[in-house]
Amino acid sequence: MIRILDIVIASFGLLAGLPILFVIFIAGLFDTGSPLFLQERVGRNRAPFTLVKFRTMKVDTASVASHLASASSITRFGHFLRRTKLDELPQLWNVLKGEMSLVGPRPCLFNQETLILEREKRGVLLARPGITGLAQINEIDMSTPVLLAETDAKMLHSLGIKDYFRYILQTVVGKGSGDRVSKER
Template sequence: MFRTLDLLASTLGLLLLSPLLLIILIAGFFDTGSPIFIQVRVGKNKEPFKLVKFRTMKLETKSVASHLTDSTSITKLGTILRKTKIDELPQLINVAKGEMSLVGPRPNLFNQETLIKARDSLGVYDVLPGITGLAQIKNIDMSTPDLLAKTDQEMIQHFTLKMYFKYIVMTIAGGGSGDAVK
């Protein structure tokens, strides 16, 4: 059921938001020259997949978790995209492809070994990663791996259709502050 909802929502979202996505794509060319950011992340069953986002940081920024990145790396356009969470919209492509869900644990990098260990021990990798979830609503980021893993597990254990829609609505309404940087 969730896969059907994800497929319908991502396809509809990509179609309806295509004018906005095109505008941001063009603005991104002027901002960094490379508006799309693709990064290998840990997916379901710890399988790698290529996460797609709008670029919010300078091209030379090191590929690490956001909380380990200096705020001077974020571009002017990137600041707006992060605050509005619009930088996440290209992940609808990942959702349409079945690599992600709209709701689930945020996918981490393979170099976040402490988080991988914590999540693995709690079965978090048994589900698709998501664009948003309980940890995002509660502003828990990857800088606190044990708390994040426990929050992800809590979400997975109590996940219902009602919670699926609740997390989406809360995210659209401004729940969570986006990726934190130093």
């Protein structure tokens, strides 16, 4: 049932959001010259997939987890995209392709070994990664891998249609702060 909802909502979101996606893409061309950010992430059953987002950081920023990146790497337009969570919209394409769900554990990088091991122990990697979930609305990010894996497992254990819509709604109305970046770098 959740997969069907993912397909319906992602299809509608991409079609209805096409003008917004276009405007952000054009603004991104002026901001960084490269509006889309593509990065290999850990998917379901540890399968690699390419995550698609709008770029929020300078093109030459190191490919590390957000909490390890410098706040000075984020562009002014990138701050806006992160604050409004519009940088996540292209991931609807990943949802349509079946690589992600709207709700699930956020996909990590392959070099985040502690998080991968903690998620593996708890069966989290058996699920499709998601755009949002319990950890995101509670501002738990990848800087605390054990807590994140525990929260992901808790969410997946009890995830039903009611929670699915609750997490999406809370994300859309602004609950959670998105991925943190390092202030001191």
